[in-house]
Amino acid sequence: MPETSAGTLTAPAKPAKQKPGGTLYRGREGMWSWVLHRITGVAIFFFLLVHVLDTALVRVSPEAYNAVIGTYQTPIMGLGEVALVGAIVFHAFNGLRIILVDFWAWATRHQRVLFYIVIALWVVTMLAFVPRHLINVFSH
Amino acid sequence: MTAIEAPRSPVRPARKRGVNWEKWGWIYMRASGVVLIVLIFGHLFVNLMVGEGVKAIDFGFVGGKWADPFWQWWDVLMLWLALIHGANGMRTLVNDYTSPGAVQKVLKGALAAAAVVLIVLGTLVVFTFDPCPAGSPADLLPSFCPAV
Numbered sequence: 001m002p003e004t005s006a007g008t009l010t011a012p013a014k015p016a017k018q019k020p021g022g023t024l025y026r027g028r029e030g031m032w033s034w035v036l037h038r039i040t041g042v043a044i045f046f047f048l049l050v051h052v053l054d055t056a057l058v059r060v061s062p063e064a065y066n067a068v069i070g071t072y073q074t075p076i077m078g079l080g081e082v083a084l085v086g087a088i089v090f091h092a093f094n095g096l097r098i099i100l101v102d103f104w105a106w107a108t109r110h111q112r113v114l115f116y117i118v119i120a121l122w123v124v125t126m127l128a129f130v131p132r133h134l135i136n137v138f139s140h
Numbered sequence: 141m142t143a144i145e146a147p148r149s150p151v152r153p154a155r156k157r158g159v160n161w162e163k164w165g166w167i168y169m170r171a172s173g174v175v176l177i178v179l180i181f182g183h184l185f186v187n188l189m190v191g192e193g194v195k196a197i198d199f200g201f202v203g204g205k206w207a208d209p210f211w212q213w214w215d216v217l218m219l220w221l222a223l224i225h226g227a228n229g230m231r232t233l234v235n236d237y238t239s240p241g242a243v244q245k246v247l248k249g250a251l252a253a254a255a256v257v258l259i260v261l262g263t264l265v266v267f268t269f270d271p272c273p274a275g276s277p278a279d280l281l282p283s284f285c286p287a288v
Contacts, residue, residue, distance in 0.1 A: 038233065045226040052219065052258045055202070056265045062199035062273065062280035069197050081194060088180060095173045102170070129189065136193035 029115040037094050040087035047084055078137030082130055089125045093118040165228055172221040179218040203271030203282035212266050219262040227255035
């Protein structure tokens with residue numbers, strides 16, 4: 001019974017607002033960047049499978065390709081493309097953060113700051129993309 | 141009392157001799173990732189930001205792009221790097237969330253099969269693509285197609 005025996009080891013009087021686990025990792029920037037990198041990576045992978053197949057329809061006929069790509073231009077899918085680009089941009093910038101953390105001692109020490117820089121760059125990139133894309137989707 | 145293994149004890153011992161494939165996989169994820177940022181950001185900018193964005197994409201748009209070997213090679217390189225990067229990333233998840241055994245083998249086999257099939261399909265499509273298929277209405281084709 002590892003759980004109960006571990007429970008008896010904890011001190012009885014804890015400070016009220018302790019972070020879960022009390023580690024440097026759990027619930028902090030490092031964990032959330034990892035979680036988001038996984039979720040965005042899986043989402044992008046499954047989109048990629050579909051996207052190669054829909055593009056392959058150019059080899060079938062112009063009508064077949066236009067029919068499917070037309071569904072990418074509807075409002076619902078337009079919002080989906082915002083989510084897709086958001087996932088790609090996060091995965092890209094956080095991937096660069098991972099490389100820096102791996103290869104550069106300064107970045108390893110400052111990985112938390114780098115996470116907030118990733119978030120800031122994500123916001124800036126999305127501010128450049130989202131209004132323009134939504135105007136294209138909802139007008140014309 | 142159940143004996144609990146140390147959290148980082150490997151399921152299988154590391155290979156002692158031969159090519160260290162996990163190391164090269166680790167290097168591949170970083171190298172391909174950097175190249176993919178350039179390729180995918182360029183892809184998204186040209187297809188979603190320039191002009192009318194997603195609303196301008198149709199058969200004629202794709203035909204116009206792939207008339208240029210530059211975009212053919214751009215897209216084929218993106219296809220290969222992205223599918224191998226994605227499949228290898230999914231392999232990491234399979235390793236994390238399943239134990240060695242039949243289920244794990246099936247999942248990894250499915251990932252490898254999906255990557256190989258889509259890489260072959262996509263490469264063939266890009267290089268055997270006919271932007272002016274005979275018998276198609278001219279208004280669906282790129283402007284450079286000869287009038288029938």
